Amino acid sequence: MNTIQPMELNLNQSGGSLSVFQQMSQHEQVVFCQDESTGLKAIIAIHNTTLGPALGGCRMRPYASEEEALEDVLRLSRGMTYKCAAADVDFGGGKAVIIGDPHKDKSPELFRALGQFVQSLGGRYYTGCDMGTLPEDFVHAAKETQYIVGAPEEYGGSGDSSIPTAHGVIMGLRAVSQFLWDTTHLAGKTFSIQGLGKVGFKVAETLLAEGANLFVTDIYENSIIELQKKAETLPGEVTRVDGKEIFQIEADALVPCAIGGIINDISLSDLKVKAICGAANNQLSKDYLGGILQQRGILYAPDYIVNAGGLIQVSDELYGLNKERVLKKTEAIFETLMQTFEAAAKQSISTIEAANQVVEQRLELRKRNNSFFSHQQRPKWSIK
Numbered sequence: 001m002n003t004i005q006p007m008e009l010n011l012n013q014s015g016g017s018l019s020v021f022q023q024m025s026q027h028e029q030v031v032f033c034q035d036e037s038t039g040l041k042a043i044i045a046i047h048n049t050t051l052g053p054a055l056g057g058c059r060m061r062p063y064a065s066e067e068e069a070l071e072d073v074l075r076l077s078r079g080m081t082y083k084c085a086a087a088d089v090d091f092g093g094g095k096a097v098i099i100g101d102p103h104k105d106k107s108p109e110l111f112r113a114l115g116q117f118v119q120s121l122g123g124r125y126y127t128g129c130d131m132g133t134l135p136e137d138f139v140h141a142a143k144e145t146q147y148i149v150g151a152p153e154e155y156g157g158s159g160d161s162s163i164p165t166a167h168g169v170i171m172g173l174r175a176v177s178q179f180l181w182d183t184t185h186l187a188g189k190t191f192s193i194q195g196l197g198k199v200g201f202k203v204a205e206t207l208l209a210e211g212a213n214l215f216v217t218d219i220y221e222n223s224i225i226e227l228q229k230k231a232e233t234l235p236g237e238v239t240r241v242d243g244k245e246i247f248q249i250e251a252d253a254l255v256p257c258a259i260g261g262i263i264n265d266i267s268l269s270d271l272k273v274k275a276i277c278g279a280a281n282n283q284l285s286k287d288y289l290g291g292i293l294q295q296r297g298i299l300y301a302p303d304y305i306v307n308a309g310g311l312i313q314v315s316d317e318l319y320g321l322n323k324e325r326v327l328k329k330t331e332a333i334f335e336t337l338m339q340t341f342e343a344a345a346k347q348s349i350s351t352i353e354a355a356n357q358v359v360e361q362r363l364e365l366r367k368r369n370n371s372f373f374s375h376q377q378r379p380k381w382s383i384k
């Protein structure tokens with residue numbers, strides 16, 4: 001096991017190079033983790049610990065390059081800072097990525113090696129599930145570190161965080177519907193969903209059960225087939241589309257539940273939806289696109305507000321986990337979004353600007369007074 005120090009990487013598409021420190025921008029710490037015997041190549045990024053130690057799931061993806069993995073982890077960990085502040089939880093922003101194919105490259109030893117690196121940070125970073133990983137993977141990591149959240153319930157964790165995340169997305173869609181069409185009912189509406197994984201599949205099932213019609217896509221064939229089978233007994237209908245076609249569908253809302261950066265200069269011109277509201281982290285490839293969506297009359301529900309259900313559940317482990325409290329806080333996503341939409345409309349700014357304003361004010365108010373702490377050093381946080 002060894003920790004590689006930051007090095008210079010070519011990241012600038014126009015030919016120049018940016019050092020890792022330039023890339024890090026306002027991040028506090030980036031840890032490159034390599035373990036030859038298990039094949040682990042991972043990066044942990046800690047963005048901001050003003051509100052508490054960093055927390056964020058660990059993503060596993062067959063990244064095309066190390067640069068792409070670094071860029072992803074830096075953006076994801078920043079997003080977690082905003083998500084924690086918006087959801088008002090006592091954690092800061094962090095994230096980890098493992099470079100590898102979740103369908104081929106997983107092993108118990110790989111996650112144990114990851115656990116050792118997490119432990120070496122002494123409580124500055126807590127991790128759990130994200131895209132490509134499952135609660136069961138973290139049973140192995142938890143053999144090496146106490147800083148795991150969202151382990152299966154039979155192991156004392158809060159369990160599958162995609163359940164509250166999916167519930168939060170449904171709350172988000174109801175808020176969108178309330179704001180645009182003055183009803184929280186989703187029956188008869190049409191949604192285009194990208195990604196039918198842990199979160200997207202649950203969202204799709206709930207929408208079909210309510211009588212909504214779906215256009216869906218996933219690079220993993222089996223999940224589409226499974227959803228089509230489910231749909232046979234549910235009131236809504238499913239239509240499969242391929243790849244980027246999902247952005248061209250005329251639907252009430254696009255529900256991104258896979259990768260980030262999908263709202264970009266290219267996809268933007270294709271969009272024929274009235275709203276965007278989904279689980280995927282970092283949906284906007286650049287924040288300014290929020291302003292363009294606003295000009296185009298497309299209501300954007302900020303991702304880090306919509307997808308906070310999982311965070312709300314796993315962070316509640318600190319207080320002994322109370323599922324009623326988790327549900328209540330997850331359902332509050334509806335109200336937070338309504339306030340965001342109204343604030344944006346009132347100030348004629350984009351919804352992402354309105355959301356960022358609230359978060360940045362919250363962070364400013366709570367400027368760090370005790371940096372680099374772990375929850376363990378704060379006994380009051382174990383109060384149940």
Ligand SMILES: NC(=O)C1=CN([C@@H]2O[C@H](COP(=O)(O)OP(=O)(O)OC[C@H]3O[C@@H](n4cnc5c(N)ncnc54)[C@H](O)[C@@H]3O)[C@@H](O)[C@H]2O)C=CC1
Binds near residue numbers: 259
């Ligand atoms: N699991 C959770 O509780 C949370 C997840 N999120 C975010 O939600 C998104 C989905 O997460 P999970 O459902 O947990 O991941 P997952 O790995 O279970 O599912 C992702 C699905 O997207 C598909 N996919 C990947 N690339 C695709 C592409 N280019 N086009 C179409 N489909 C593609 C995969 O085949 C997979 O079925 C991610 O962005 C994740 O960061 C955010 C908050 C919490």
Ligand SMILES: O=C(O)CCC(=O)C(=O)O
Binds near residue numbers: 056161311314
């Ligand atoms: O959902 C989780 O398990 C942890 C939170 C997280 O990583 C996220 O919200 O992206």
